[in-house]
Amino acid sequence: MSDLQPAAMVETRGLKVRFEQAGKRIEAVNGVDLSVSRGEALALIGESGSGKSVTLRALMRLHPERSTRIEGQIEIEGRELMAMSRGELSRLRGGEVAMIFQEPLLALDPVYTVGQQIVEGLRRHRGLSRSEARARALEALKSVRIPSPESRLDAYPHEMSGGMRQRAMIALALSCHPKLLLADEPTTALDATVQIQILILLRELRRELGLALIFVTHDIAAAAEVADRVAVMYGGRIVEMAPVRELLRAPRHPYTIALLASRPDGGLAKGKRLETIPGSPPDLAALPPGCAFAPRCRHAMAICSSQLPPSERIDSEHLVACHWAMGRSDADPYTQPRQEERMDR
């Protein structure tokens, strides 16, 4: 990275995360390269066990150190995360990088009011006086459009409804003005009419505050509402990454294509059968040597199960890791990608 160019907000290179669990080695993340610039929103989508949440947590070093092995580089604003001391790490967490979760009840402390929790964070990270911090906390609650924020400041988490708690958690995360917000399925547990409110809120906050956002979700539609770019994960790897429009309109990886086709969305006539992906997600304790999706892939070839497809550029912003999408075949494994062959339908 040259000194003239501003460093990316987050950059990972060859990120691998392994867990030791009951004598088994779980290969949860297997070489993830991603980069998010300031003010950009990236969605990590995938099914359970795809490694999306594990990747997100690694960006804050939230995994228990004893049972986890992290390899590769993680840089936050050009600083190496794995080399940070405990003190630096705790300044980073909640200060420059904040995180919101699926279940706010687990993230908010039940014995303190929402106001107390925000004030506490501000005093620790920003060294504000109690009254300054309280004013900032009120501001934070206003910014997430909580009705009558003054009274909510003194409310306990259990006294709020689900959507309100989610807003309170976002206010808590944003109160120290982080530059990067990590969101782990923040709308999955919410009702439809509340989910859309939170998605729109995240989009607006990002614009207003210039936040970089990494948004983990299993729901492509939720990602489409918020993200600039989407990375599709499978078996602990990014199999496709592209700007959201490009990904939705011209998906290249068979998994992305099938995922989009298996959605029973509006417009699909009743009675028409859904496209399905046979089989079930891979066992992370026994990943195949080649492409993890090969056993379920309709385009799988012999090389797919023996050779791991590298992540390759289709154009400047569209990456895909798939032999088939790059126009390779068993007989001819190293041909250059042929553009016209990409969509056979």
Added chain:
Amino acid sequence: MPSSSDSRAADPRDLGGPIQPLLKVRGLVKHFSVRGGAGKRRVVRAVDGIDFEVRKGETLGVVGESGCGKSTTARLLMQLIKLDAGELIFDAATVGGQQLPLREFRRQVQMVFQDSYSSLNPRMTIEQSVAFGPRVHGVGRRESMARARSLLDRVGLDPQRFGGRYPHELSGGQRQRVNIARALALEPRLVILDEAVSALDKSVEAQVLNLLDDLKRSMALTYVFISHDLHVVRYVSDRILVMYLGEVIEIGPAEALFERSAHPYTVALLGSMPSLDPDQRTEAPPLVGDPPSPIDPPSGCRFHTRCPYAEPLCAEQKPPFAELDEGHRAACWMVVPGSQHSQAAKAQCVDA
């Protein structure tokens, strides 16, 4: 097992004839009492007087947000909890009456739950779980096991490979197949699917939806499909019922309900689905705030506190059901012709 091809036409269990609804629900009420803040007992009006019917061979979708009473309704239909008022009429016979004792009714109505893990006994192999129902109803051990194995095969699980496994040895999608097999083991006519695919990954969800479709055809089933996912409900349902705070607010054929939604809540619910088109992102949320609690629900029309068209009338009087077109009804003053609501005249063409 009924023969697969034309069992619908020649089902010997069909007593009331094809026009007779399979299940009629009349004035169903369930209130729970909970301890309030200061030791006061308060009433949760989980289901508060609902009427609908399930037609033979159809899939009736039930949608609504948390607290709307859809899961309580499922448990009431199964008679897993006692109803406070109302009656269920199954194929012209009153449930729990002389013609149709509860045990017999339960044979004909089965349920698939959301949590595939919690709904299987962890100490039983999956074939034992599937065989349990027939055993209860006096089928011999060998015969029950044979039936269980054939059902596992039917839901796409090789009984040789999977029959002897325990639930934790299966994936979520496979477990949900087992739950479906278990529900079918008593050869029911009505299957209640309570968020049965909601916990599954999208790729697995599609497999299970296709399976449900196959089974419905081959075993002459009728489904009540409960879900919060409107896309899925639209895809599977013939008719859809929308619930809000313990009441039915709109019911109608799936396409009519989606294309010509009449109740403002249905309109908002549909408008809340994230769009898959980044160029047409939802700019403003259709509703603000959370659904109110079913404890002390609002007076009159329960939606008036969040409704953009609410007028004083809505808070005072509960709107009756008005028919829009064939089988499509909504409980909203704007739909009732000649009501005092200012929008009532234009009621027929509320745009989505």
Added chain:
Amino acid sequence: MTTSPVVDPAQVAPLVHRSSGYWRTVGGRLARDRLALVVGLIIVALLAMALFGPWLTPHDPYATSMIRRLRPIGTEGHPLGTDELGRDLLSRLILGARLSLFMGITPVVLAFFIGSALGIVAGYAGGWLNAVIMRTIDVFYAFPSVLLAIAISGALGAGIGNALLSLTLVFIPEVARVAESVTTQVRGRDYIEAARASGASALLIIRTQVFGNVIGPIFVYSTGLISVSMILASGLSFLGLGVRPPEPEWGLMLNTLRTAIYSQPLIAALPGVMIFITSISFNVFADRLRAAMAVRS
């Protein structure tokens, strides 16, 4: 088949798959747990002492000798010395295992059966039946167990039978409370609802669906109670409410040897050491059993 089953190529499993049962899995885990093996062996040794005691003793454990009183450890012919009446301590400790373990284990076994039955019924039934059973049990539970055991024993009079009865009464509420809470938990699971939906009676559901899922945790808890029971039984004997002299029982021996605590402290401590080893073994074993049973999926 009428419908084509969806094949599942991702599952590369052997053609015929038979899972080993739950308890076999637990047994396998225990066998690989070194600590569990060690305490398991100690428990087996103690049980062997209890069963074959009379054939293992080097001397007559009842034979007194006024000239050989309170010999120290390592005395010729009496490797663990003699007690205040000159009886061989090693022989008495070996034979003592019989009564001590009997007094420790029997009340727990009885309480395990009665308490489980009460707790499972209360937990599954809920409502007023639960209230009646559990509130009655709470009355007993309100007293500290030592106090309760002494009070009941005292009221019934000294003797082995009464001591066993009092200890059983002490443990029933404890087992029942655990049984009730795990049963209440299991009752909320969807598979119980599914079994009800298939038309099974409450008794059948308890037998086939509830029992197998609650008995494990209750068993573990009860195993842990054995050490408490040992200590309480010894305590009762120490107070003269349990076993009576001259029968060898560790608690009683601890009592009679206390006069020697200044002259031969090591000898006086030996019965205590036995009680300690036994109760810690049962405790550790219960703990390892819990660990072996906990892991799932």
